Amino acid sequence: MRHNLSDITALMRDRRSIQPEQFSSRQVHREQIELMLTNATWAPTHGMTQPWRFTVYVGEGMKKIGPKLPEWYQTFAGDKFSQKKYDTLKRRGETVTALIAIGMVPDPNGRIKELEEIEAVACAVQNLHLTATAYGIGGFWSSPGFIYRPEVREFVGLPENGQLLGLFYLGYPAGEWPISHRKPLEYMTTWHED
Numbered sequence: 460m461r462h463n464l465s466d467i468t469a470l471m472r473d474r475r476s477i478q479p480e481q482f483s484s485r486q487v488h489r490e491q492i493e494l495m496l497t498n499a500t501w502a503p504t505h506g507m508t509q510p511w512r513f514t515v516y517v518g519e520g521m522k523k524i525g526p527k528l529p530e531w532y533q534t535f536a537g538d539k540f541s542q543k544k545y546d547t548l549k550r551r552g553e554t555v556t557a558l559i560a561i562g563m564v565p566d567p568n569g570r571i572k573e574l575e576e577i578e579a580v581a582c583a584v585q586n587l588h589l590t591a592t593a594y595g596i597g598g599f600w601s602s603p604g605f606i607y608r609p610e611v612r613e614f615v616g617l618p619e620n621g622q623l624l625g626l627f628y629l630g631y632p633a634g635e636w637p638i639s640h641r642k643p644l645e646y647m648t649t650w651h652e653d
């Protein structure tokens with residue numbers, strides 16, 4: 460055995476999506492985010508293209524993106540606009556202390572399918588989220604419709620061939636660490652043993 464399986468199993472099962480509305484005002488620090496992102500880059504990547512890109516807004520930096528969240532929602536929601544969602548995004552933008560825009564830039568030589576580049580970024584986000592969990596920091600991958608707009612992709616500094624895949628909020632939960640559940644293995648597994 461090379462690692463402690465009960466520790467790693469506990470960590471993976473403890474990883475939770477914690478909504479920004481559940482965060483306390485306790486700051487997440489740059490050094491913590493650096494370890495989260497460095498661990499993220501150890502995810503598998505077909506052809507070693509390392510397609511993940513991170514734009515980090517932390518502390519005062521949140522003032523750059525915070526007010527844009529409700530603004531983008533309002534601009535792009537069309538007739539699906541909900542005042543409640545607008546208010547939620549406004550509050551998130553004002554209160555959250557750290558947010559990472561999760562981006563993907565595909566292999567410049569086109570050797571690797573874009574789907575596989577996106578898969579690699581998703582693996583990276585899992586590493587990021589597990590590292591946050593180890594710190595007792597909650598993470599939340601949010602994918603509102605506006606993240607797929609070119610204006611928003613440009614705002615976070617991604618090139619035209621890149622894609623913004625999510626906004627990852629970070630914060631310490633104000634209350635209890637939430638618990639979750641999963642379906643038993645037999646629902647999603649087919650075995651062939653003989």
Ligand SMILES: Cc1cc2nc3c(=O)[nH]c(=O)nc-3n(C[C@H](O)[C@H](O)[C@H](O)COP(=O)(O)O)c2cc1C
Nearest residue numbers: 474475476477581599600601602603624625639640
């Ligand atoms: C690609 C991706 C996008 C997601 N986008 C959203 C989202 O927009 N809104 C949301 O409430 N949760 C979003 N989630 C989080 C899921 O709701 C969450 O993972 C799920 O409820 C399981 O909870 P857990 O992460 O605590 O195990 C997203 C998760 C992934 C992987």
